[in-house]
Amino acid sequence: MDFIPKILIVDDEQDLREILQFNLSSEGFQIDVAASAEEALTKPLETYHLILLDVMMGGMSGYKMADIVRKEHKLDVPIIFLTAKTSENDLLTGFNVGGDDYIVKPFSIKEVIVRIRAILKRGRATEQPSTTLEHEEMKVDVDRKMVSIDAEAVALTRKEFEILALLLRNKGKFISRQEILDRIWSNDVIVTERNVDVNIARLRKKIGDYGSQIIGRSGYGYCFEK
Template identity: 85%
Template sequence: MDFIPRILVVDDEQDLREILQFNLSSEGFEIDVASSAEEALTKPLESYHLILLDVMMGGMSGYKMADIVRKERELDVPIIFLTAKDSENDLLTGFNVGGDDYIIKPFSIKEVIVRIRAILKRGRATAEPSTTLQADGLKLDINRKLTTIDGTPVNLTRKEFEILILLMKNQGKFISRQEILNRIWSNDVIVTERNVDVNIARLRKKIGDYGSSIIGRSGYGYCFEK
C-alpha cells in the first residue's frame, strides 16, 4: 500500500481504545492512541490524516479539543466524534466546532471503518498531486500540511506554515513584510508588520538549526537561504 493513513484515537476508555487500535490496524491503518484530550494535544497533530475523538472525557472535552485544533492550531485534519450523546444540539455543537462526522455509541467497528474510509476518500479525491518543498533535512508536504525535520514532525500554525512555504518557494529572494501580509493574511483582518515579525520569530525557534536560514534585512524583509 503506497498510502497508509495515520489515525489518532482519543478516548479515555482503555477497552475501547484497544478495540479500535486492534481493528483499525488490521484494516491497514497506522494507529496512535491518547487517553485524554490533554495528551492528544502534545502530539504532532498535523501528521495525522484523521482524528477519532471522544466527546465526554475526564478533563478537557472532545469539543474543546476540536476547537483548539481548528482555531489555535489552525489545522484542518478531519475529526470524527465518538459519543453517546445524540441530541440535535449535540450534533450541531460537534459540527460547529469543526467536526466532520459524528458516530453514536454503541457502534459497530464496521460502521467506524466505513465512515473513516469515506472521509479519507473524499479528502484524497479533492487533493492535488503531492507537492513538497525541501532544504536538506527540512521538508514541507504542502498537501498534508506537514513539516518535518529529518523525518520528525514539527508543529507549526497555519500562518507559520504558509510563511515558510512562501519563503522556501522564493528561496534566495527577499519578500517584504507588506507582501507577506498581503499573501498570508486576508484583507479583512487588521494586522501590522509586527505580526509578521512575531510569526517569523516563532517559526525560527520551531525549526531549530534551520531558523538561521530565514534572514531578515531592514527595508527588504525576509529571505530563506540554505
Template identity: 80%
Template sequence: MNTTPKILVVDDEKDLREILQFNLSSEGFEIDVAASAEEALALPLENYHLILLDVMMGGMSGYKMADLLRKEKALDIPIIFLTAKGSENDLLTGFNVGGDDYIVKPFSIKEVVVRIKAILKRGKMTAQASSVLEYQGLQLDISRKMTSLDGEPIKLTRKEFEILAMLMKNRGKFISRQEILDRIWSDDVIVTERNVDVNIARLRKKIKDYGTVIKGRSGYGYCFDS
C-alpha cells in the same frame, strides 16, 4: 514512502481504545492512542490523517479539543466524534466546532471502518482538487498563497486571501459575518463585523470585474455566487 493512513484514537475508555486499536490495525491503518485531549495535544498532530475523538472525557472535552485544533492550531485534520450523546444539538455542536462526522455509541467496528474510509477518500480527492481554486480568470494557489487575475499576479493581504479562499471553497453558500470573523480573525481580540465588510470591499476592488460574484445579503452574510 509510507502511505498507510495514520489515525489517532482519543478516548478515556481503555477497553474501547484497545478494541479500536486492534480492529483498525487489522484493517491496515496505523493506529496511535491517547487517553485524554491533553495527552493528544502533546503529540505531533499534523502527522495524522484522521482523529477519532471522544466527546465526553475527564478534563478537556472532545469539542474543546476540536475547536482548539481548528482555531488556534489551524489544523484541517478530519475529525470523527465518538459519543454516547446523539441529539440534534449534539450533532450541530460537533459540526460547528469542525467535526467531519459523528458516530454514536454503541457502534459496530464495521461502521467505524466505513466512515473512516469514506472521509479519507473524500479528503484525498479534495486535496487533489483544492490546491488551486479557480473561477474563470481568477485563480488562488492555496499552497503557494498566490492570487492571479487573468494570468497576472495580484497582491492580497492575508485576511483578504483567506476570505476569498473561504468563499470560493463554499460557492453558492452564504457565510455569515460572524462565521468569517470566527474563522479568519480567531487570533484577534477586538474585531467587529465591520472588519469583514471593509475587507470584502477592498477585495472586490482588487479582483475588479470578478468582484461582482461576491454577493452580500443583510442577515445572511456573503456568498461567492458563480
C-alpha cells in the same frame, strides 16, 4: 509505496481504545492512541490523517480539543467525534467546532471503518492539480489548502475552505443549501441545511470585507458576487 493513513484515537475508555486500535490496525491503518485530550495535544497532530475523538472525557472535552486544533494549531485534519450524545444541538456543536463526522455510541466497528474510509477517500479525491482561485486581494490555494487576504493567512476549517472554494469556482451562480451539503458533506453524515448557514456565517466573519460578497437568498441558496 502505498499510502498508509495515520489515525489518532482519543478516548478515556481503555477497552474501547484497545478494540479500536486492534481492529483499525488490522485494516491496515497506522494507529496511535491517547487517553485524554490533554495527552493528545502533546502529540504531533500535523502528522495525522484523521482523529477519532471522544466527546465526553474526564478533563478536557473532545469539543474543546477540536476547537483548539482548529483555532490554535490551525490544522484541518479530519475529526470524527465518538459520542453517546444525539440531540440536534449536540450534533451542531460538534460540526461548529470543526468536526467532519459524528458517530453515535454504541457503534459497530464496521461502521467506524466505513466512515473513516469515506472521509479519507473524499479528502484524497478532492485534491486538485495546483490551482489558485483569486478574487481581488483574496487568494485561495486549492492544492495547499490555504487562504490569504492582502498576503495575510486566514485560518479556515476544512468545511469553510471547501465552501469558499466552491463558491469562488461558481462566482455569480447561486448554489442551493442542499447542493452544498451534497458536495461538501458525505451522504452518510447527519447534518441539516442549518449547518450550512452556520458555516457560511463563520466564513463571512473570517474573510472580513469579502464576507459581504457572499449573498444568501431564500429558496436559492448562496452566491459569491462577481
